[in-house]
Amino acid sequence: xxxxxxxxxxxxxxxxxxxxxxSMRLERGExxxxxxxxxxxxSTLMNVAYGLLTADSGEIRVDDQPVKIKSxxxxxxxxxxxxxxxxxxxxxxxxxxxxxxxREPGRYGIIDFATARQRVREISERxxxxxDPDAKIMDLSVGMQQRVEILKALYQxxxxxxxxxxxxxxxxxxxxxxxxVVRSLVDEGLSAVFITHKLEEVVAIADRILVMRDGAVxxxxxxxxxxxIGLARMMVGxxxxxxxxxxxxxxxxxxxxxxxxxxxxxxxxxxxxxISFSVCGGEILAIAGVDGNGQRELVxxxxxxxxxxxxxxxxxxxxxxxxxxxxxxxxGVSHIPEDRHRRGLVLEFDLAENxxxxxxxxxxxxxxxxxxxxxxxxxxxxxxADYDIRTPSEHVHADNLSGGNQQKVVVAREIGRDPDLLVxxxxxxxxxxxxxEFVHKQIIRERDAGKAVLLVSLELEEVLSLADRILVxxxxxxxxxxxxADADAETLGYYMTGGGGSKFASDGSNVQAIExxxxxxxx
Amino acid sequence: xxxxxxxxxxxxxxxxxxxxxGTPIASVVLAILIGSLIMWISGxxPVAAFAALYQxxxxxxxxxxxxxxxxxxxxxxxLGLAYGFRANLFNIGAEGQLFMGGLAxxxxxxxxxxxxxxxxxxxxxxxxxxxxxxxxxIPAILKARIGAHEVITTMMFTYIARYLVSWLVVxxxxxxxxxxxxxxxxxxxxxxxxxxxxxxxxxxxxPFLKLGRAHTxxxxxxxxxxxxxxxxxxTTLGYxxxxxxxxxxxxxxxxxxxxxxxxxxxxxxGALAGLAGAVEVMGVHHRLFDQFSSGFGFTGIAxxxxxxxxxxxxxxxxxxxxxxxxxxxxxxxxxxxxxKIILIVQALVIFFVxxxxxxxxxxxxxxxxxxxxxG
Numbered sequence: 001x002x003x004x005x006x007x008x009x010x011x012x013x014x015x016x017x018x019x020x021x022x023s024m025r026l027e028r029g030e031x032x033x034x035x036x037x038x039x040x041x042x043s044t045l046m047n048v049a050y051g052l053l054t055a056d057s058g059e060i061r062v063d064d065q066p067v068k069i070k071s072x073x074x075x076x077x078x079x080x081x082x083x084x085x086x087x088x089x090x091x092x093x094x095x096x097x098x099x100x101x102x103r104e105p106g107r108y109g110i111i112d113f114a115t116a117r118q119r120v121r122e123i124s125e126r127x128x129x130x131x132d133p134d135a136k137i138m139d140l141s142v143g144m145q146q147r148v149e150i151l152k153a154l155y156q157x158x159x160x161x162x163x164x165x166x167x168x169x170x171x172x173x174x175x176x177x178x179x180x181v182v183r184s185l186v187d188e189g190l191s192a193v194f195i196t197h198k199l200e201e202v203v204a205i206a207d208r209i210l211v212m213r214d215g216a217v218x219x220x221x222x223x224x225x226x227x228x229i230g231l232a233r234m235m236v237g238x239x240x241x242x243x244x245x246x247x248x249x250x251x252x253x254x255x256x257x258x259x260x261x262x263x264x265x266x267x268x269x270x271x272x273x274x275i276s277f278s279v280c281g282g283e284i285l286a287i288a289g290v291d292g293n294g295q296r297e298l299v300x301x302x303x304x305x306x307x308x309x310x311x312x313x314x315x316x317x318x319x320x321x322x323x324x325x326x327x328x329x330x331x332g333v334s335h336i337p338e339d340r341h342r343r344g345l346v347l348e349f350d351l352a353e354n355x356x357x358x359x360x361x362x363x364x365x366x367x368x369x370x371x372x373x374x375x376x377x378x379x380x381x382x383x384x385a386d387y388d389i390r391t392p393s394e395h396v397h398a399d400n401l402s403g404g405n406q407q408k409v410v411v412a413r414e415i416g417r418d419p420d421l422l423v424x425x426x427x428x429x430x431x432x433x434x435x436x437e438f439v440h441k442q443i444i445r446e447r448d449a450g451k452a453v454l455l456v457s458l459e460l461e462e463v464l465s466l467a468d469r470i471l472v473x474x475x476x477x478x479x480x481x482x483x484x485a486d487a488d489a490e491t492l493g494y495y496m497t498g499g500g501g502s503k504f505a506s507d508g509s510n511v512q513a514i515e516x517x518x519x520x521x522x523x
Numbered sequence: 524x525x526x527x528x529x530x531x532x533x534x535x536x537x538x539x540x541x542x543x544x545g546t547p548i549a550s551v552v553l554a555i556l557i558g559s560l561i562m563w564i565s566g567x568x569p570v571a572a573f574a575a576l577y578q579x580x581x582x583x584x585x586x587x588x589x590x591x592x593x594x595x596x597x598x599x600x601x602l603g604l605a606y607g608f609r610a611n612l613f614n615i616g617a618e619g620q621l622f623m624g625g626l627a628x629x630x631x632x633x634x635x636x637x638x639x640x641x642x643x644x645x646x647x648x649x650x651x652x653x654x655x656x657x658x659x660x661i662p663a664i665l666k667a668r669i670g671a672h673e674v675i676t677t678m679m680f681t682y683i684a685r686y687l688v689s690w691l692v693v694x695x696x697x698x699x700x701x702x703x704x705x706x707x708x709x710x711x712x713x714x715x716x717x718x719x720x721x722x723x724x725x726x727x728x729x730p731f732l733k734l735g736r737a738h739t740x741x742x743x744x745x746x747x748x749x750x751x752x753x754x755x756x757x758t759t760l761g762y763x764x765x766x767x768x769x770x771x772x773x774x775x776x777x778x779x780x781x782x783x784x785x786x787x788x789x790x791x792x793g794a795l796a797g798l799a800g801a802v803e804v805m806g807v808h809h810r811l812f813d814q815f816s817s818g819f820g821f822t823g824i825a826x827x828x829x830x831x832x833x834x835x836x837x838x839x840x841x842x843x844x845x846x847x848x849x850x851x852x853x854x855x856x857x858x859x860x861x862x863k864i865i866l867i868v869q870a871l872v873i874f875f876v877x878x879x880x881x882x883x884x885x886x887x888x889x890x891x892x893x894x895x896x897x898g
């Protein structure tokens with residue numbers, strides 16, 4: 001008897017059939033992975049099960065009984081818990097307070113904190129989810145916060161745990177730990193649904209894999225019966241290159257030189273504490289690190305969005321330390337921002353208007369302050385064709401495109417400008433395999449054209465797949481340099497989490513070593 | 524990539540235009556209906572009232588002239604507000620810039636006595652726009668440099684402007700006599716009435732040209748609407764203005780100075796408001812006194828809202844508010860309905876336009892209910 005069963009669920013949004021008669025079942029003690037590209041309908045299906053969306057038609061059964069789930073409250077009462085990609089925790093409150101929130105033990109409005117803490121401790125011990133019940137959420141790491149979310153679902157009596165892209169924010173070590181936790185929960189008799197578009201995770205954790213495409217289930221398999229290549233083919237509907245082949249880099253002259261740069265963050269704390277490196281033409285230099293270790297501030301200082309407090313940044317022979325964004329673009333720096341919605345696109349603009357952003361003052365877009373709509377449309381159509389942007393026309397508003405196509409617009413604009421230096425910050429964040437493959441190919445093409453590429457990424461796979469050289473950033477300093485071949489995910493993860501100590505870059509001799517570009521890209 | 528990635532787009536077709544126009548029209552209709560209900564409950568005859576209002580706003584060429592007269596400063600102030608809104612700036616102090624524009628036009632008009640009209644008219648208009656822009660400049664700089672909110676600062680500047688004008692018309696600029704006002708502008712500094720452009724014979728032949736007090740400022744306003752539309756659509760200035768309004772972070776990343784764009788937007792908004800003050804002084808009163816604007820700067824907010832910040836749509840929106848204002852008197856006279864009820868209708872229009880989100884929300888709720896029953 002399945003614990004949770006969805007039968008023929010159909011859900012349409014205006015113009016999109018997000019779920020087209022989708023059925024799935026979940027047995028007790030089972031981990032089912034829902035695999036699919038962005039927009040395949042995975043999250044829609046699970047939001048229906050969790051009561052965030054109501055299906056147009058179809059049936060939900062729990063313990064073989066038909067149920068109506070109209071709100072998360074009802075889902076929770078039926079034993080269905082969900083951990084969202086973005087945590088829903090109250091930061092200044094403690095772990096215990098967050099877990100019992102909404103179901104506080106006690107009477108007459110007075111919370112019985114002793115009992116609450118006791119229960120949280122019980123659950124956390126029973127499932128091996130160690131966490132300090134009195135710690136404040138804001139003092140916890142992302143991995144620990146996720147654990148609190150899981151504990152919260154368990155406290156509310158979840159028998160089914162839906163995890164929506166749970167690994168997107170975690171370090172490799174945290175991912176391993178999460179997998180261990182989920183496995184032990186399932187051993188205790190719980191069931192889990194794992195939403196993801198990452199192939200290696202599916203193979204590592206799932207008992208059964210449901211592959212979705214275009215709102216429908218296109219296949220069901222088990223990790224034993226397939227591999228990542230097979231899954232990717234099922235998911236995308238064609239063969240996909242997971243790790244792009246690239247030739248050896250031909251390192252030319254130094255294009256970008258960053259020398260002892262210090263940068264303050266928004267709170268005026270030093271986020272970048274004296275970083276030096278250089279990137280040469282024809283090389284992809286990756287900066288790997290856990291989010292929040294100064295990458296954002298470093299990137300912003302290079303592209304002219306933030307002024308370094310000291311140090312110098314040089315592009316070819318030009319000092320761009322104090323350049324603003326406009327001067328930076330004009331000097332030959334392109335920037336794929338880490339957040340396409342915040343910095344990359346004006347969502348209310350149409351594609352043509354977005355494609356000229358940053359080049360909107362100069363021909364062909366404009367001359368003497370007057371814009372040339374025909375030339376702009378022509379340029380937009382060319383970019384749409386060259387970069388395979390899926391859109392009915394160049395007049396479609398950016399927010400009507402899928403994430404992958406939106407990112408292609410940003411990539412088309414930034415690479416289309418033909419820069420000397422491409423700064424790509426998390427260029428594939430939230431993209432599915434097909435789009436990732438495309439973006440990666442474009443970045444490598446830039447490198448092969450002799451351009452300097454600075455890649456900043458939290459995704460180790462991406463770093464390992466693209467980089468000719470890797471710098472690991474930790475707490476605002478470069479703590480380790482790898483030259484392509486001698487890096488692996490484990491070692492990188494070790495240094496990213498502070499394993500190597502943080503004093504590497506402050507040692508003068510090592511800074512010297514980093515400043516010298518490797519000859520031929522390999523040692 | 525998969526076909527599901529291609530979500531339906533919003534091409535520039537008639538359906539999307541109809542949708543854009545739909546809400547404002549629905550708001551106006553709803554406002555009139557609810558206004559009628561209020562009249563009916565209060566014991567008035569709404570049909571007679573609106574018939575009288577229509578008569579007073581459009582019934583005769585002279586009535587239509589009054590509508591144009593009231594609409595002229597509303598178009599200009601509405602354009603100013605709309606331009607600011609496009610940069611995500613709420614120039615709530617347009618009234619103050621309007622006062623400064625009126626002041627500049629009146630003062631310079633008196634100074635330029637004896638100059639021919641083709642010298643004085645352009646100079647007055649330019650001076651009024653500069654004065655409006657200057658009055659917006661300080662709040663603009665405060666916003667750009669230290670983030671002081673323009674709603675507070677421009678509002679405060681409105682008080683300064685109004686009291687400054689009040690003082691000037693009882694003090695330095697006061698003309699001899701009992702009434703606190705400036706002297707009459709020389710004819711060369713006045714915007715002529717439309718009907719004065721035609722000969723008596725022409726007016727006899729084409730009586731619809733007898734537009735009464737309507738003055739040539741309406742052409743200034745219409746030209747301004749077209750220029751603002753062209754600027755927003757076809758210039759780098761307008762592009763940067765819209766980019767900053769929609770997403771300042773993306774604009775900044777694209778090399779646009781958000782601060783400088785903010786300053787420009789508020790000053791242009793102020794210039795248009797100043798122009799509104801100038802046409803009111805030059806076209807209607809021909810002098811300055813402290814009550815020369817009946818809150819056009821504030822009504823301009825409603826005009827911009829109703830027009831959804833589209834410069835061309837500002838024209839019909841301003842005509843609507845102008846008509847309500849011009850027809851209100853006739854309504855009181857003929858149907859014995861208090862003119863104040865017009866303010867209720869105006870308020871309702873604004874309410875429904877602003878409440879678009881609420882209406883959309885109710886529609887969505889309804890859809891959700893329907894679907895859950897189907898499930």
